[in-house]
Amino acid sequence: xxxxxxxxxxxxxxxxxxxxxxxxxxxxxxxxxxxxxxxxxxxxxxxxxxxxxxxxxxxxxxxxxxxxxxxxxxxxxxxxxxxxxxxxxxxxxxxxxxxxxxxxxxxxxxxxxxxxxxxxxxxxxxxxxxxxxxxxxxxxxxxxxxxxxxxxxxxxxxxxxxxxxxxxxxxxxxxxxxxxxxxxxxxxxxxxxxxxxxxxx
Numbered sequence: 001x002x003x004x005x006x007x008x009x010x011x012x013x014x015x016x017x018x019x020x021x022x023x024x025x026x027x028x029x030x031x032x033x034x035x036x037x038x039x040x041x042x043x044x045x046x047x048x049x050x051x052x053x054x055x056x057x058x059x060x061x062x063x064x065x066x067x068x069x070x071x072x073x074x075x076x077x078x079x080x081x082x083x084x085x086x087x088x089x090x091x092x093x094x095x096x097x098x099x100x101x102x103x104x105x106x107x108x109x110x111x112x113x114x115x116x117x118x119x120x121x122x123x124x125x126x127x128x129x130x131x132x133x134x135x136x137x138x139x140x141x142x143x144x145x146x147x148x149x150x151x152x153x154x155x156x157x158x159x160x161x162x163x164x165x166x167x168x169x170x171x172x173x174x175x176x177x178x179x180x181x182x183x184x185x186x187x188x189x190x191x192x193x194x195x196x197x198x199x200x201x
Contacts, residue, residue: 025138029110045102045111048081048132053093054179057152061186065149068142079143081132086201097153097201104148109134152195154183
């Protein structure tokens with residue numbers, strides 16, 4: 001058995017066809033990562049974060065930790081991460097901060113830096129960009145973070161609602177509070193997922 005036979009026999013399980021299809025972008029990425037690891041040149045992506053809502057985090061957990069975001073009624077064409085754990089956004093829900101091992105995630109998925117030039121972001125413009133993306137057009141089933149998930153930071157909102165008299169609630173509690181409590185209850189059934197309740201990011 002020559003060196004190539006040994007190589008492909010050892011790593012065949014990583015490829016859907018049992019061998020790297022050089023016309024398949026994902027197979028090429030996996031092959032490249034394997035070669036980098038063998039040569040001692042593993043990727044240094046580092047820690048990545050993804051912010052989401054309590055309800056979306058419930059969906060991710062119930063979907064076996066597969067992220068396949070829907071924005072409004074449409075499937076998003078990409079999954080976005082940031083290196084900034086204190087990110088502030090007026091458009092992205094920040095109830096839950098998902099902490100990801102980018103090195104492990106990059107073993108299976110291609111992670112690309114992205115800068116919204118029109119919004120004034122970019123390394124050559126003077127405003128550091130911190131967004132990293134995974135293209136979902138080639139990944140209709142989403143991105144599995146099972147092996148790359150480090151922990152969750154969950155924003156505590158109990159104090160926010162504890163100061164509001166119960167009379168101010170209508171027939172049921174606010175959806176955000178309801179989803180927060182559902183998420184904590186769900187996490188009690190998932191000892192494999194580490195999480196922290198925090199007051200602020």
